[in-house]
Amino acid sequence: MHTPKISVIIPVYNAGIYLPERIESILNQTLKDIEIIIVLDCPTDGSDKVAESYSRKDERIKLIYNPANLHIGLSRNQGLKAATGEYISLVDHDDYCTPDMYEKMYSKAQQNQADIVVSNFYGITSTGKTQRFGFPQNYSDEAFQKESFAFLISGPCNHNPACSITSNFSVWTQLFKRQFLEKHHIVFQDNREITFEDRLFLIEAYFFAQKVNVIHEAFTYHRYHQSNSGSNYSYRSIELITNYLMYVHDFLNRQHILKKEYIHFADNILLSLYSGFRNEVKHKSLFKALRTLTPIRKKPAFQQALRYLYKKENLKYLKKYPVTKLSFLLLITLFGKKTD
Template sequence: MDNSSIIKVSVIVPVYNAGIYLKRCLGSLSIQTLKEMEIILVLDCPTDGSDKVAEEFALRDSRFRILRNSENLHIGNSRNEGLKAAKGEYVAFCDHDDYVAPNMYETLYRCAVNLELDLVCSPAVIIRNSGERQMKDYPSLPPESLPFSILKGAVGTSSNDDELKNFPSSGAIWCKLFKRSMIEEHNLRFVDTKKLTAEDLLFLMEYAYRSHRAGQVHKPLYRHVLEIGNTGATLSYINPDKIINYLKYLYDFLSVNSLLSDPDFRFRFNNTVKIQSLITLHRDYTFHKSPLRLWSIVKRFKSERIVREAFQASPSCIFIHPTMIRGFLFKILRFIICH
């Protein structure tokens, strides 16, 4: 597609070792009803033949473009490479093991243009080994108010009744459409996922902070596949140093933009610190079964001022993961960190 002015949506897909799931992902992109789009496949040095699958789709459909990383950049910087090459009026992101409805990008694009939106959201269907679950919509708000709500949801949850207590959907970037001119105007990029995690939450947070108008399509158009080896499930993605760096980045953003002085944002941040600490300990011990390793991680978290302050701020925690060992583990962890 030579004339960049007719590209309405650029879909960026980092590709590493997607295995058997890549064909389903790219197949769902190849049948999109929106013709004026490009699908940028960023090959991040795959070793399982995913590059060959990508090349086959590019040969059959001119909407597919292939970028090749000279070294393994991981998902954050791979998305950044896609952003550098993107020509569409709007940008979307798709994970290499997920798939989408045939009319997804046409539906989101029409909503964006008709309502003059910077950001368009839709609920996703989360697919696990145990079954499927559709995520909820954001609260029904005017376009001018929704970006602030999205921002709060990306920072954290505030209560058990919080409408934004909906992590996979409220923090996800893959079921949303972003205006490329806004990304370029504010030089928004993903963080390096070799150094810190939650690159999607941080990108959405920074984008929503700068957005003027956002809207929703109340249809589940995106299928997000979990528990089959996707990036977010790997131990590398949630190692303690990356989690702490994520929390520091989040803290710095809130501080620079004077949001920590707001009690609601402060509570959301503190709760995120506590939840991420618990999740990291729980998953690491589940995998390694090492009390000594667990103790070293606890000490690592305790050494950080923002972690100590978050645990000292409140004796409780608003949990978002129903399978987590809740009160008992939290009380022990809080006691150790606060003393």
């Protein structure tokens, strides 16, 4: 049985006008030995008809029909189960990429037998403005691999000089060796029950990876608009953030590295809960937003981590944050008094 060099997995819901450009940018790759797995997540806008039309024209396209709307995390897992390629690419249905993306990333992966290859990208705003995001040219493979795991477990934005990079660090800039993912059982969580499913996938991948390579070129054009899951209120609710933080806690604990990485985990809790509380305040009255924090008081792991972060020996580290009145309000809500 032939093994393609790359399996490209595209979960599709209502991709609208962007789907043809997405598919064609993959079909037009200079690297031809690829398979394209389109996971149709019960679209209602005719995206399934568009995908079917392309599949009739190119035998490299495989279609998977979800029996129910599974959302992006579980849809990606459906693609992972069907993939036969040497490497895996996980892309969004409304982005597109340059024609040389897979040839260059696969060449880099082969050259170093990498488990993961990560590249730069372009972000496109709703107004059409394009901005390049990427790693500094002097950011070596060794430095990136050494620091990436700490970046990932430090939360949405860790106030490190690389924050602008890691806050946009996603699976769609990367290639993953399929056998590596299968060996360590790395899959996506259900993003109806947990937030930051990309980050959880990457935390596990970067923990187990033996070799990670950076390619200092931008290939993907990623669209930012209100329908991105990261912009939705429900996706950033305190409930889903709490589930995300407990998943990180339990993973670090299982790998016996919670103590070693504790400062980064505490960092993640503060920043994630602060971000979630801001989100709640935007959509609810202050009283109702405060009530969403009630379950957090019953999480000893959270209270212990936040108290650890506010110990005197860690105050120098804490001063890196732009701690606002809102985060202070979060703390006194959790503890019931000012933390010394």
